[in-house]
Amino acid sequence: MDKFIVSARKYRPQNFDSVVGQQHITTTLRNAIKQNQLAHAFLFCGPRGVGKTTCARILAKTINCENQTADGEACNECQSCVSFNRGSSLNIHELDAASNNSVDDIRTLVDQVRFAPQAGKYKVYIIDEVHMLSSAAFNAFLKTLEEPPPYAIFILATTEKHKILPTILSRCQIFDFKRITTNDTVEHLEDICKKEGVHTDKASLHLIAQKSEGCMRDALSIMDKIVSFSNGEISYDNTLEHLNILDEDYYFRLMTFMQEQDLTGAMLLYEDINRKGFEGDLVLNGMASFIRNLLVSKDEKVVALLDTVESFKEKYVQTAKQVPTPLLISALNILSEAEIGYRSARNKRLHVELCLIKLCYLQQAMQVSLNENSVSKKKLTESTGAVAFRQIQPVAAKTAAAAPKTKVPASPAAKLMIDEAPAAPPQKKAAPAASMPAPPPPPTGKKINSLEKLRKQFKEIAPEKEDIPLEETAVLKAWEKFTQQLRDNRNPAAQSFALATVKIVDTNSFYVYTSNPLENRFVEITKNDAAEFLKEELQNSQLQIFNVINPNQQVQQEAIEKPLTIVDQYKKMIEKYPLVHQFKEKLKLELGR
Incomplete structure (x- = not known):
């Protein structure tokens, strides 16, 4: 029984032409080999599983090949290529920087660089995961990387380019690898399935490519697992089950329920999804991606942007024509908010169900x-039948035609009713007197302000109390009372109110003078509360407070006697008793501290 080798190793590319999805890299390297313009240091950077280490090995093998082809490829037949394929080549050295990241490891590498190759043109050093090297190891490697021997070539590979020192980057020729597209991955998987004799369909391979997110190694590993799971036959259903992916048909059904405002159907569909073990955040995220695809499908020119199974593209286009764009945008906003709040929700199922309720009634709400x-x-x-309205006289209609309408x-x-009623209704169509208010006085040509009319009507119902004019003693007393209330509540504005000066301007307003911006700020913050308190206390509903900063204000404060220092006490003493000074000088005494 032959030992099983995973597809990622078994079908690793052996020349530049078999590398998938990195044509911009392989073309550049082949041309550099053909024109003999190889740099002494390369940096391959990009996501995982896209071919960085593979391209480094192919480059190392090709530049040492004894019989290169006209296209810049290795022959795979010479002694150098054969020894490389067996893994016994002495001219190629690989170092895993993740486990050999110390200064001593780099010094050992630098010592090996001094020896020329025994066979072949170049000694190639491939350092994988180079971003794991320590700063000291990077610095120890700088000089050798900048001026290596003519036979030495360094190929550095990393997934995190931003962690590499700028001094290293400036000494390398940088190649940025990109994620492998879904179509390229599907074609490569189809080719491998044909070689292995595995029965599959394009839809299932498309799902595998989507799940791998542009990583060919992940795609091959997923395919190996599904082959083992399905006993050598890959189908769309077992791929969905193995990868735990929710079929897009569920989202199409959910969109149908949204359009029909069928909440019962949507809740039963979510119950079915929940029983299959799919988490709520997966449903929300998948529905958001589905609606994004519908928005893209609105214009048939950009349908190519859909990253979905080919059989679903036509269904997307047909569904997009039936759903209005505002509905899709609003639904996308609801799903985005629900996805953000999913983590903090305690009852996660209820959170998703509330989102479904909003989606089902979204069309009606819009x-x-x-x-x-x-x-x-x-x-x-x-409701106009029960509404009473006043009769409009013909004279008023003429006046309204001449002047702006109010x-x-x-x-x-x-x-x-007034807007829709005729301009001059006949006198005989007036409502019975029992249900009508008294007729207004004849028009005088002078219009009354609507706000004033409302005030008059309100006064008739509840007569206003007369405001008491402000008086200095009462204002100061009320001000002190509010200040004391602030002190009781431990409000920091109490001191500013206590230091402020109040000056009455007229019967309904007064100024508050403060000595600096800080006090003025405290008064400004609490001014509304003070106004409400003083209106009630002084029985003046029209009271207004204006706060002003007055830097020249002389705040009357109790004089606090400043304690005298020892020097001041001594000066005061010798003024009264001069002999004390002579006594101090003769004895050469010092003032105490």
């Missing part, structure tokens, strides 16, 4: 929002 004006007008028109906001329904 229709109400768009037709809000017409809906309101219909409702108001239906609407009276008595009530929304009454306003609608």
